Amino acid sequence: MTSGVRRERNIPGAFVRTLRICRECLIDRDLSRCVIVIGAPARSADSLVPVKLDLLSPGIEVGLVTTDLAPMVAFYEDFLELEPQGEIEFDGGTQRRYSLGGSVLKLVTYTTPPPAPAAPGGGRAQAGLRYFTIGVNGLRAVGEAFEASGYEVVEPVTEFAPVPGMGWMFVADPDGNHIELFGTL
Structure with a gap:
């Protein structure tokens, strides 16, 4: 039986990805049986090629995941009077969008709420x-x-x-x- 947990880490000379961790490794706290080494050597900071982002917009979008939307709407929309941009439904949830200067604040709710609170x-x-x-x-x-x-x-x-x-x-x-x-x- 596997837990389905994914972990990634770098070790000298190789990129290591733990694809699945079996129950025995979790109990024994010994992941060595489940570690799979794949492909190319790990890159050092000296060999990284920087990526210059070609920004689509001048601002950023901040997503706040909430499990209680009404008080968050009352705060951001009614009290702070942020300008609503609308609501978007996506597979598994919704987001309410607000203008914040050149940026966007998103209040995100999921059909299945996250298990941990903010x-x-x-x-x-x-x-x-x-x-x-x-x-x-x-x-x-x-x-x-x-x-x-x-x-x-x-x-x-x-x-x-x-x-x-x-x-x-x-x-x-x-x-x-x-x-x-x-x-x-």
Whole structure:
């Protein structure tokens, strides 16, 4: 019986791909019987050829996977007043799209929800992509609106000492995703 787990790693001189891990290897914590060496030697950083991306659009698209869409829509669409671009259905789920300057924010739901919830706590809780940043004019007014709203203010408006008149703050959406807001005070 196999678990179907996929793992990839580099070892000196070869690319190794574990295609399937059998139950015995999982129990014994010895994957050596399941490792299959394929093809070419591993590349060093010196032999990598860079890829210059020819961007289709000037912004990025950020996808936030949620298991409770209504409060997320209330936050992004009703409170932050992001402009809706519409909803797209795909095999196994949907996404609601919002304009965010030259970028797009997507609220994604899956027919079968992910087993693990969003990991709250921003960058101090877990490595990886932990927050995104939005530049705004009038940050103090935005901070006051957040304080009055009942939405979580993670770190209040703080002036950025090296650049007088500029500041930043962190807030959290209903799923606990952190958002850094920065801009003119």
